[in-house]
Amino acid sequence: MTVKLYGFPFSTCTRRVALILKEKNVPFEVISVDLSKGEQKAADFVAKQPFGQVPYIVEEDGFALFESRAIGRYIATKYAAQGEKILPDPSDLKATALFEQAASIETSNFDPFASSVAYEKVIKVRYGGETDVKLVESHLNTLNAKLDAYEVILSKTKYLAGNSVTLADLFHLPYGTMLGTIGIDLLTAENRPNVARWWKDISSRPSWQAVKDRA
The missing domain is CATH 3.40.30.10 (Glutaredoxin)
Incomplete structure (x- = not known):
């Protein structure tokens, strides 16, 4: 199919x-x-x-x-039975709860700020608009603080929901990669070694390498 x-x-x-x-x-x-x-x-x-x-x-x-x-x-x-396992077994309530927690982290603590920066610095400019520099600075300051919390989580587990990669990790890739392409290195900063380790891991996955420049 x-x-x-x-x-x-x-x-x-x-x-x-x-x-x-x-x-x-x-x-x-x-x-x-x-x-x-x-x-x-x-x-x-x-x-x-x-x-x-x-x-x-x-x-x-x-x-x-x-x-x-x-x-x-x-x-x-x-398609749970094929490809990579990127969701916990729904019968494992604790693993599922940790996944949902991690998924909520991405939607609440990463995407609003990363996507807004990308919009201001890339998309808005592409369509003839002007970047709001103060807004970008505000979003980056917030995202920087949020990633300090990521560092705490990732100092204890390999991925955001535990020691197995899930959708919650992978959902970060599009906007996280865009930040890197415009010179914002928050995900690779030396002061957050666990975030940098995690980001290198997920961003080097063959699936992302296959689609990151265009779907």
Whole structure:
């Protein structure tokens, strides 16, 4: 079964989904949606993704799903028996709770700040806007403090949810990588050796190397 991934090849959320599909060895085809032309606002696109955002997937039976993290959970659960194990067994309540804790860390303590910096320094400029330098500085100060907490967690376990990699770790890759490409080295800083060790580990995974430049 080939999954159709509707998205913009250079979008972070599209690459997040492509990453999980690669991890689980699920064949997929990227159907390019050109954000610069507003194709994500077309009627046929909004019929599947009412917010007019990328990405969404469609399976061969017609099942459609949007929101990159929801898609990641679905793919990792449906194809649990193949590829890399990136979700705990749902019967293990404690491991599942730790995974959900780690997933919440990414959505609450990393993504809002990393994505905002990326928007201000890359996406906004690309579309003719001007970077709000003070806002970037504020977000980076907050993210820097958040990563101190990451250092505490990662000094005790190899990954955010324990000693096995999960979706919660992998979900960091698109925006974390973008920070590095614009010269922000918070994830590789020497004063947080466990964060740097963790980041080197997850960012060197073959699945990410295969999709990081485009899905």
